[in-house]
Amino acid sequence: MKIHPPYHIKHIRLQEDPTPVYSDPSPTGSYLVFWWSDIALGDLYLEPNKKISEKEYYRLMRHAILPALRFYATEQQHLQPDWQKLLPDNNYKAWAITLEALFLNYTSTIVAERVPVSVIICTHNRASQLQQCLTNLSKLACQAVEIIVVDNAPTDAATEITVKQFTYAGNLAYVREPRKGLDIARNTGLKHAAYSVVAFVDDDVSVHHLWLHHVWDSFRNPGIAAMTGLVLASELQTEAQYLFEKHWSFNRGYADKIYTKSFLLNTYAQGPPVWEIGAGANMAFRKDVLEATGTFNELLDAGAAGCSGDSELWYRLLLHGYTIHYNPRAIVYHQHRKDIKSLRKQIFYYMRGHAAAALIQQKQYKGAAYTQHLIRLLLKGYTRSILRGFPSYQARYTTLWAQISGVLSGLIFYYKNR
Structure with a gap:
């Protein structure tokens, strides 16, 4: 039986020196969350037993945080157009000064008691x-x-x-x-x-x-x-x-x-x-x-x-x-559930509620294609998952039967209670 390695969550504060979090291959994984002050910017999984270079680390970090940076940059029209070039593997000091200005409206506000x-x-x-x-x-x-x-x-x-x-x-x-x-x-x-x-x-x-x-x-x-x-x-x-x-x-x-x-x-x-x-x-x-x-x-x-x-x-x-x-x-x-049995039960009720809610929402506005959504999910989505996961149904497929039975149970619940 394959043992799943733990992932250690690490919070990376980019206003400090963003020393690359990479090392020799490790049997455990890392889940990195990037921050500027108290603003979360993105996340990144580093898989177990995989070594990455400093250049690759910065590339992955840029990919993780750029969507958030682009959003905040739209509110700061005075920023130079090429601010993205100042990411830390090129010029950390200039990059830090730019980000300080980028988040000024969010980090300088007075907090009510x-x-x-x-x-x-x-x-x-x-x-x-x-x-x-x-x-x-x-x-x-x-x-x-x-x-x-x-x-x-x-x-x-x-x-x-x-x-x-x-x-x-x-x-x-x-x-x-x-x-x-x-x-x-x-x-x-x-x-x-x-x-x-x-x-x-x-x-x-x-x-x-x-x-x-x-x-x-x-x-x-x-x-x-x-x-x-x-x-x-x-x-x-x-x-x-x-x-x-x-x-x-x-x-x-x-x-x-x-x-x-x-x-x-x-x-x-x-x-x-x-x-x-x-x-x-x-x-x-x-x-x-x-x-x-x-x-x-x-x-x-x-x-x-x-x-x-x-x-x-x-x-x-x-x-x-x-x-x-x-x-x-x-x-x-x-705090996510820790064991697979609890996860399957959770996903079963998620999908049961999802199906029931979809039909309730369909009733509120008949133009919403929730019935078609559920049909596509059952006939196309889950059929594809059954074929892909066969025969072991490991990893994400461990909840597949909970999902299918949850949707079917939600349909039955809705028609009994509508």
């Missing part, structure tokens, strides 16, 4: 993870005036005890929701939120110390109704964690994206891929917008169809003409 945001954490029987999440939130440079912990269908009092023993400078509320379901818990949190902006994080994430500052910054634009942020892996020690990050990642890139109804209009023929907008582990909304359009669909996500309550809500917001901002400076770190 506290902002009027309600942070909602939905949890189920994971008191130790919740404790870490709350501790992390209490140490942010910019903190929320309110944190609401929704204890979803608990089997013991551990979560309640954890919240009541925790000290937080703002308001920390505990809400018990006996009905099982993530979207039920999310809607319960919304009912108890006192502030106009509500942000959701999962109990298995840790957040960057400027996370809430950047969440709030998105809503300084009155035209933004919702936002999502960057989700990075917190570790890639196991095969399951590596496979999830490689093929199911929550990471939506390092450059800002604005989603409007035109995103739907331009993709109706393929079934609008609203799941690309972000991840439920890191999202926020204007509360009055949800009151106008409806909150989370409780047929979706954990406890029901399995998943996609967040993406269905993003679809509905866009359908009503609202705007969503993907802000990659609002960063959280997610």
Whole structure:
């Protein structure tokens, strides 16, 4: 049996001397995340047992960070047109000076000590993870005036005890929701939120110390109704964690994206891929917008169809003409499942929820080709994967049967509950 090597996550600070991270072939892999100050710019996998030259390392690094640099450069018209030539293998000092100017608007802003945001954490029987999440939130440079912990269908009092023993400078509320379901818990949190902006994080994430500052910054634009942020892996020690990050990642890139109804209009023929907008582990909304359009669909996500309550809500917001901002400076770190069995179960419910949500979205606008999307997925996409993975179905194909059965289960769930 082939043993999957761990990947060590290394955060490369480019404002410091960007010494190339390469060496003699190693039995372990590396996952590099490149930063300028507190702004993530790109990532790069260095495979195990592979040596690369300094020249190749810089080439790969340029490829990883250029999309983000191009985005930030569009806002700095004074930059010289050939700024890309100043990458570190040519002239690091000049390059560093250029990047300092490139990110000045984002690194020189004043950070408020506290902002009027309600942070909602939905949890189920994971008191130790919740404790870490709350501790992390209490140490942010910019903190929320309110944190609401929704204890979803608990089997013991551990979560309640954890919240009541925790000290937080703002308001920390505990809400018990006996009905099982993530979207039920999310809607319960919304009912108890006192502030106009509500942000959701999962109990298995840790957040960057400027996370809430950047969440709030998105809503300084009155035209933004919702936002999502960057989700990075917190570790890639196991095969399951590596496979999830490689093929199911929550990471939506390092450059800002604005989603409007035109995103739907331009993709109706393929079934609008609203799941690309972000991840439920890191999202926020204007509360009055949800009151106008409806909150989370409780047929979706954990406890029901399995998943996609967040993406269905993003679809509905866009359908009503609202705007969503993907802000990659609002960063959280997610703890992926560690074993293959848990990964397969997770992917099964992802695809079950995906299929159910696609048909719910199809019903909202009949011109959206979600039915065709699911047919293509089953008849073409998975047929190709079955042939390619035969006979061993290793690596990414280890979840293939979970995907297929998840889609079929989601179709059955939708037609039973429509």
